[in-house]
Amino acid sequence: MIYRQLGRTGIKVGAVALGCEGFTGKTEQQAREMMDFAINNGINFIDIYASDPKVRSAIGTSLRGRRDGFVIQGHIGSAWKNGQYERTRDVAEAKASFEDLLNRLETDHIEVGMIHYSDEEADYHRIFEGEFIEYVKSLKESGTIGCIGLSSHNPIIARKAVETGLVDVLMFSVNPCYDMQPPNEDVEQLWADEVYERSFHNLDPDREILYELCAREGVGIDVMKVFAGGDLLKADLSMFGKALTPVQAMDYALSRPAVAAVMAGCKTVDEIRQALAWCDASDAEKDYAGVLSNVEKCTWSGHCMYCGHCAPCPKGLTVANVNKFLNLALAQGEVPETVREHYRLLPHHASECIACGACEKRCPFGVPVREKMKQASRLFGL
Ligand code: SF4
Numbered sequence: 001m002i003y004r005q006l007g008r009t010g011i012k013v014g015a016v017a018l019g020c021e022g023f024t025g026k027t028e029q030q031a032r033e034m035m036d037f038a039i040n041n042g043i044n045f046i047d048i049y050a051s052d053p054k055v056r057s058a059i060g061t062s063l064r065g066r067r068d069g070f071v072i073q074g075h076i077g078s079a080w081k082n083g084q085y086e087r088t089r090d091v092a093e094a095k096a097s098f099e100d101l102l103n104r105l106e107t108d109h110i111e112v113g114m115i116h117y118s119d120e121e122a123d124y125h126r127i128f129e130g131e132f133i134e135y136v137k138s139l140k141e142s143g144t145i146g147c148i149g150l151s152s153h154n155p156i157i158a159r160k161a162v163e164t165g166l167v168d169v170l171m172f173s174v175n176p177c178y179d180m181q182p183p184n185e186d187v188e189q190l191w192a193d194e195v196y197e198r199s200f201h202n203l204d205p206d207r208e209i210l211y212e213l214c215a216r217e218g219v220g221i222d223v224m225k226v227f228a229g230g231d232l233l234k235a236d237l238s239m240f241g242k243a244l245t246p247v248q249a250m251d252y253a254l255s256r257p258a259v260a261a262v263m264a265g266c267k268t269v270d271e272i273r274q275a276l277a278w279c280d281a282s283d284a285e286k287d288y289a290g291v292l293s294n295v296e297k298c299t300w301s302g303h304c305m306y307c308g309h310c311a312p313c314p315k316g317l318t319v320a321n322v323n324k325f326l327n328l329a330l331a332q333g334e335v336p337e338t339v340r341e342h343y344r345l346l347p348h349h350a351s352e353c354i355a356c357g358a359c360e361k362r363c364p365f366g367v368p369v370r371e372k373m374k375q376a377s378r379l380f381g382l
């Protein structure tokens with residue numbers, strides 16, 4: 001397992017983590033087997049958005065006796081009413097549901113208290129300008145939650161939430177299909193059939209701004225919907241006309257700035273094994289560039305996708321990392337100290353580029369790497 005910092009929280013999480021949907025309909029024994037396999041393979045992080053008492057109890061019993069060292073992200077505002085899931089902003093309902101979650105998990109605290117998803121402007125205001133956020137803050141003050149998170153599919157809302165300074169962790173839908181699409185209050189639009197008929201050009205700027213903002217502010221992103229509901233894994237359903245493998249889709253998400261972990265919604269031990277394959281995959285197996293480039297309806301030009309396809313460089317430069325720091329600094333309009341320091345720690349710097357152009361021949365996205373290296377060298381003075 002590869003462990004990463006979950007932003008500024010100080011928590012270290014495995015890059016491959018669990019969603020909770022796979023525990024639906026599982027017996028205690030089956031849930032225990034899944035958790036055994038996950039923990040034995042280094043997984044230490046789970047997201048629990050489910051309000052279904054059976055799912056919560058199955059996870060709780062499967063974690064019995066090994067709660068310490070396990071990082072739980074539990075949702076606040078996901079309720080169970082009349083035998084069904086419902087999102088709520090009613091504080092009394094949210095409180096009852098959250099207390100139920102703690103009871104069923106057999107714990108008195110969780111590490112990340114995740115405000116259950118917000119995609120609409122009106123809902124954002126309901127949360128952050130009312131009693132709801134006061135309740136969430138009180139949970140943090142009492143130590144019942146270690147930090148505050150928010151889940152969203154809308155980069156505009158997610159950005160507003162991050163800009164409050166209250167949110168340390170963002171759960172966001174990250175995959176190359178959604179990354180090309182403009183923000184929308186209606187999450188259904190992300191996977192509507194019409195979307196796949198349109199043409200797209202480059203990353204949606206609002207998503208890019210969000211990732212870079214999170215990286216700058218130390219807000220850790222954990223990823224949902226990494227496979228776009230499975231569409232990305234099937235050539236006939238993917239907007240790229242080619243299938244990504246699970247490892248490629250995970251690597252795409254894990255290469256975005258600020259992303260710490262992918263919450264894989266595995267339903268079986270075998271699916272957990274498939275997600276874990278990312279940890280030992282070779283660079284060739286992780287390479288998503290071939291699927292995303294040369295697609296008629298989707299063009300990415302001049303824009304670094306951090307895919308690493310341009311390697312090797314005769315001077316040992318890791319172009320993707322240089323570009324990542326360059327983009328972070330450019331987005332900020334100045335070079336933040338943290339970015340400067342991270343850049344300085346790279347084993348090789350842009351100033352070492354001899355402009356041989358070998359990288360540009362290999363870049364599937366037409367990035368003018370030589371120009372970028374010059375720019376980075378000027379900006380960082382190194
Ligand atoms: S410069 Fe091109 S090949 Fe290199 S990481 Fe960026 S997109 Fe990939």
Ligand code: SF4
Nearest residue numbers: 313353354356357359
């Ligand atoms: S142009 Fe610069 S960054 Fe690209 S391969 Fe040559 S030396 Fe490396």
